[in-house]
Amino acid sequence: MSHPPILSLRSVSKSFAVDDTRFHALTDVDLEIAENEIVALIGPSGCGKSTLLRSVAGLEQPDDGSIRIAGQPVTRAGQESAVVFQDHRLLPWLSLRGNVELALEPLGLSATERRRRAAACIDLVGLTQFADSFPRQLSGGMAQRAAIARALVVETRLVLMDEPFGALDSILRSRMQEELLKIWQRHRVSILIVTHDIEEALYLADRVVVMRAQPGHIHEIVPIDLPRPRRRDSAAFSELRGRLLRGLATQDHEVAA
Numbered sequence: 001m002s003h004p005p006i007l008s009l010r011s012v013s014k015s016f017a018v019d020d021t022r023f024h025a026l027t028d029v030d031l032e033i034a035e036n037e038i039v040a041l042i043g044p045s046g047c048g049k050s051t052l053l054r055s056v057a058g059l060e061q062p063d064d065g066s067i068r069i070a071g072q073p074v075t076r077a078g079q080e081s082a083v084v085f086q087d088h089r090l091l092p093w094l095s096l097r098g099n100v101e102l103a104l105e106p107l108g109l110s111a112t113e114r115r116r117r118a119a120a121c122i123d124l125v126g127l128t129q130f131a132d133s134f135p136r137q138l139s140g141g142m143a144q145r146a147a148i149a150r151a152l153v154v155e156t157r158l159v160l161m162d163e164p165f166g167a168l169d170s171i172l173r174s175r176m177q178e179e180l181l182k183i184w185q186r187h188r189v190s191i192l193i194v195t196h197d198i199e200e201a202l203y204l205a206d207r208v209v210v211m212r213a214q215p216g217h218i219h220e221i222v223p224i225d226l227p228r229p230r231r232r233d234s235a236a237f238s239e240l241r242g243r244l245l246r247g248l249a250t251q252d253h254e255v256a257a
């Protein structure tokens with residue numbers, strides 16, 4: 001990695017109290033993400049993907065290890081990162097513009113500057129003509145684009161996405177993946193994305209992190225050296241899909257054993 005990493009996790013462990021014992025959701029996780037890199041996290045249910053993402057977002061406190069964004073230890077929620085969840089979490093009583101501007105409130109900007117920045121991000125996700133619409137008037141894909149605008153407007157260098165397109169049908173999902181890449185090409189940020197969908201990981205990511213459960217840990221990190229735009233029907237894409245599927249299948253077998 002030629003530049004200093006935007007995100008660095010060192011020996012991160014996290015456990016939860018369950019009844020009288022501790023459940024180890026993450027053990028000894030080491031991971032770095034470079035500027036402008038897209039990294040996808042895949043793995044079976046319960047392997048700690050969301051726990052890892054929430055820890056980076058400052059929403060969980062690791063028991064051990066360190067998490068640094070741009071060299072600074074993460075000590076509070078929303079520090080140098082913004083999160084896009086599976087459900088858009090837009091406030092129903094605010095317009096799209098109002099929701100995006102609200103994210104800027106803690107920054108203490110003038111109303112004019114808030115409006116300018118919100119308008120630029122709404123434009124970036126192609127929703128200018130819906131800026132005054134309310135969440136109930138937006139389709140599922142539009143609402144997720146609005147959530148992306150709200151994450152980008154705060155101008156953090158790291159965007160965290162937890163199954164952002166998981167609730168969309170497969171056609172819309174593919175379209176949103178293309179749109180996300182276009183947005184990423186225009187507005188360079190680093191992205192850490194949790195997904196259950198191997199194809200989504202392969203289509204988007206520079207590297208795919210394969211996690212395993214019991215306890216949650218990183219099993220392998222697979223670089224995806226395919227040029228963009230990627231063709232889902234290419235031989236190289238299928239080969240990588242097979243490799244990731246085999247890794248996950250082995251794991252299911254091991255967990256079941």
Ligand SMILES: Nc1ncnc2c1ncn2[C@@H]1O[C@H](COP(=O)(O)OP(=O)(O)OP(=O)(O)O)[C@@H](O)[C@H]1O
Pocket residue numbers: 016017018023025043044045046047048049050051052216
């Ligand atoms: N607050 C909590 N209290 C107790 N256990 C928790 C808590 N949060 C997560 N866990 C447990 O930690 C493990 C990892 O959860 P996590 O949600 O990170 O997994 P995941 O890989 O994101 O799963 P999925 O793919 O199903 O969303 C799970 O077994 C879960 O039950």
